Amino acid sequence: xxxxxxxxTLNGQQVEQLVDSRTLLVHFLxxxxxxxxxxxxxxxxxxxxxxxxxxxxxxxxxxxxxxxxDGSDVxxxxxxxxxxxxxxxxxxxxxxxGLQCGYCTPGMLMRSYRFLQENPNPTExxxxxxxxxxxxxxxxxxxxxxxxxSAATKLQDKETASA
Amino acid sequence: MIPPSFEYHRPSTVEEAVGLLSSxxxxxxxxxxxxxLLPMMKLRFAMPEHLVDINRISELSGVSVVGDNIxxxxxxxxxxxxxxxxxxxxxxxLPEAAKLIADPQVRNRxxxxxxxxxxxxxxxxxxxxxxxxxxxxxxxxxxARQIPASxxxxxxxxxxxxxxxxxxxxxxxxxxxxxxxSYRKLKRKTGDWATAACAVVVAxxxxxxxxxxxxxxxxGPTAIRAHDAEAVLSGQAVTxxxxxxAAEKAMAICxxxxxxxxxxxxxxxxxxxxxxxAIAEALSRAN
Numbered sequence: 005x006x007x008x009x010x011x012x013t014l015n016g017q018q019v020e021q022l023v024d025s026r027t028l029l030v031h032f033l034x035x036x037x038x039x040x041x042x043x044x045x046x047x048x049x050x051x052x053x054x055x056x057x058x059x060x061x062x063x064x065x066x067x068x069x070x071x072x073x074d075g076s077d078v079x080x081x082x083x084x085x086x087x088x089x090x091x092x093x094x095x096x097x098x099x100x101x102g103l104q105c106g107y108c109t110p111g112m113l114m115r116s117y118r119f120l121q122e123n124p125n126p127t128e129x130x131x132x133x134x135x136x137x138x139x140x141x142x143x144x145x146x147x148x149x150x151x152x153x154s155a156a157t158k159l160q161d162k163e164t165a166s167a
Numbered sequence: 168m169i170p171p172s173f174e175y176h177r178p179s180t181v182e183e184a185v186g187l188l189s190s191x192x193x194x195x196x197x198x199x200x201x202x203x204l205l206p207m208m209k210l211r212f213a214m215p216e217h218l219v220d221i222n223r224i225s226e227l228s229g230v231s232v233v234g235d236n237i238x239x240x241x242x243x244x245x246x247x248x249x250x251x252x253x254x255x256x257x258x259x260x261l262p263e264a265a266k267l268i269a270d271p272q273v274r275n276r277x278x279x280x281x282x283x284x285x286x287x288x289x290x291x292x293x294x295x296x297x298x299x300x301x302x303x304x305x306x307x308x309x310x311a312r313q314i315p316a317s318x319x320x321x322x323x324x325x326x327x328x329x330x331x332x333x334x335x336x337x338x339x340x341x342x343x344x345x346x347x348x349s350y351r352k353l354k355r356k357t358g359d360w361a362t363a364a365c366a367v368v369v370a371x372x373x374x375x376x377x378x379x380x381x382x383x384x385x386x387g388p389t390a391i392r393a394h395d396a397e398a399v400l401s402g403q404a405v406t407x408x409x410x411x412x413a414a415e416k417a418m419a420i421c422x423x424x425x426x427x428x429x430x431x432x433x434x435x436x437x438x439x440x441x442x443x444x445a446i447a448e449a450l451s452r453a454n
Contacts, residue, residue: 006174025175025218028205047168048206049273050358061246061275067205068276069198071175072220115272136357137270 010074014039015083023070029063030054032070033080041081041110045139052138055111056080062118064137081110084117092158093117093151102151104142111138116152120159128153170208177220181306181335184221188331189308191217197333198222199242199281202273203290227280227335230254238304238338241280245269248279257341260368264295264350270358283319284334286326286389289360292337293320293390294382295350298366299339307332320389343378346370347453349445352384353437355428361385362428363437365417367449369400376400381413381446386421386438393417396442405450414442 006025011018014037023032033039033056042065045053049067056065057079084091090098093116103109112135119126119134126134131152132145140148176195178184188195196215198204199222207213221227227242230251237257239248248254248265255262261279268291269277282292283303296303296316303314308331319327328334342348352364364384370377379400381393395416403409423434 006172008175024172026170026172028169031169047209049202049269052270052272055272062272063275064272067202067273069175069201069205071177072198072201072222074177119271134271137272 008071008074010071012073012075013077015079025069025071027070028066029056029068029070029073030065033065039080039082043107043110045107050139051108051111052115053108053111055114055138057114057118060118062115079114081113084113091117092162093120093155096155096158097148097151100147100151100154102144102148104140104144108138108140112140112148116155120152120156124160125156126152168209170205171211171214173215174217175220176217177223179223181224181226181333184219184224184333185306185308185331187217187219188333191219193330195219195330197284199284200244200276200278202269202277203281203285203287221333232257235341236338237341238336239279240336241284241334242278243280245274245277245279246271249274258299258339259342260298260348260350260366261295261339263348264291264366267291267350267352267354273358279337280334283337284326284328286320286322286324288323288387288389289385291350291352291361291364291384294364294366294384296337297382297390297392298368298380300380302338303334304336304338305332306335311335317392323388342368343370345454346378347449347451349448349452351441351445351448353441363423363434363441365438365441365445367445369446369449369453371453374404376403376405381417381442383417383421383438386423386434388422391420393420393442395420400446405446410443410446413446414439417442
């Protein structure tokens with residue numbers, strides 16, 4: 005019962021799916037679309053492991069219904085790399101070792117990706133506030149901050165190069 | 168955790184939404200940002216048979232000014248409150264306090280109206296609404312009506328809203344020139360609710376207090392306005408001693424629920440600290 009047709013742009017592709025209205029976006033992504041990048045951590049919008057981008061804003065996919073995304077543009081960590089080339093944010097996390105166990109990483113990447121568009125040249129304090137909705141229980145924050153700083157530089161260099 | 172089954176409705180006007188609420192009765196709930204309701208549904212604390220999603224009703228979002236009155240659409244998100252130039256200029260308490268609510272992702276979804284309509288004493292906007300003398304615009308089957316914040320919060324998860332009402336807007340007055348303001352919130356970590364919090368708005372005339380509001384978050388079954396504490400400062404040239412005295416008056420009306428954030432004694436003591444700090448900061452900004 006209570007199924008709805010949902011159309012959305014998902015990582016640049018048009019998708020049309022029949023969705024139970026109670027299905028949370030994170031379950032829709034993982035179980036129906038086989039995109040297991042967004043992780044289910046706390047399920048209570050505390051940890052941010054499920055962070056995705058909806059219409060240009062970071063959202064916790066565990067506290068959002070898939071039916072609410074009808075007509076939306078959704079991006080997950082699977083949509084970050086283009087043509088097999090890592091996004092500068094991914095590259096920076098790799099180089100700066102911005103992960104330990106990796107569980108929080110998809111959420112950290114998606115939040116950092118959006119945060120650096122909101123604030124392309126952040127201070128360390130602004131980074132800490134900007135990613136305050138994402139928890140790393142390995143407590144690997146120092147390298148995560150370094151990775152975001154490095155990603156900011158990479159993105160700005162890229163901007164300058166293309167200007 | 169998956170919410171129980173429900174029928175999903177997505178009206179595009181307030182009229183359509185009120186019509187749905189009237190016909191569906193008490194089994195329907197409004198879905199605003201969803202960051203209180205969906206967690207409650209996952210835990211089966213709420214099991215509505217119908218969700219009426221008002222996110223696509225564009226007239227419910229945004230900030231507008233008519234004279235001294237600033238009207239904030241109920242579906243304006245916390246991040247939109249933080250970024251809004253009108254609010255930052257005329258009611259700076261609201262954007263400053265909104266930065267202390269939840270975290271960046273949640274603030275993209277959480278709305279000022281949802282925070283108020285939920286009736287949770289731990290939410291921050293009820294005390295802020297009391298501090299700003301806010302007036303709620305509520306639309307029901309009989310049309311629109313205005314409810315002052317002082318008559319809106321009736322108990323825990325209990326407001327003046329009927330089942331078929333929608334809170335559509337919150338109207339506040341621009342602060343008087345030179346008004347000082349502060350929101351001091353003690354919390355254990357980012358995203359947590361207040362252990363104790365206090366909002367203060369103060370204006371001075373000839374060095375004496377000509378306008379004062381002192382309101383409290385999560386220190387009773389609803390947000391509280393500390394009238395006796397205000398009376399201590401009203402008309403006075405404020406001294407440290409008077410601030411302490413006002414804080415004692417505020418502590419006297421605190422009735423917090425004991426939880427993992429602390430017992431009643433601790434929370435009441437912290438309330439006193441937040442009141443003192445908020446008064447001091449508001450005064451330091453007033454001129």
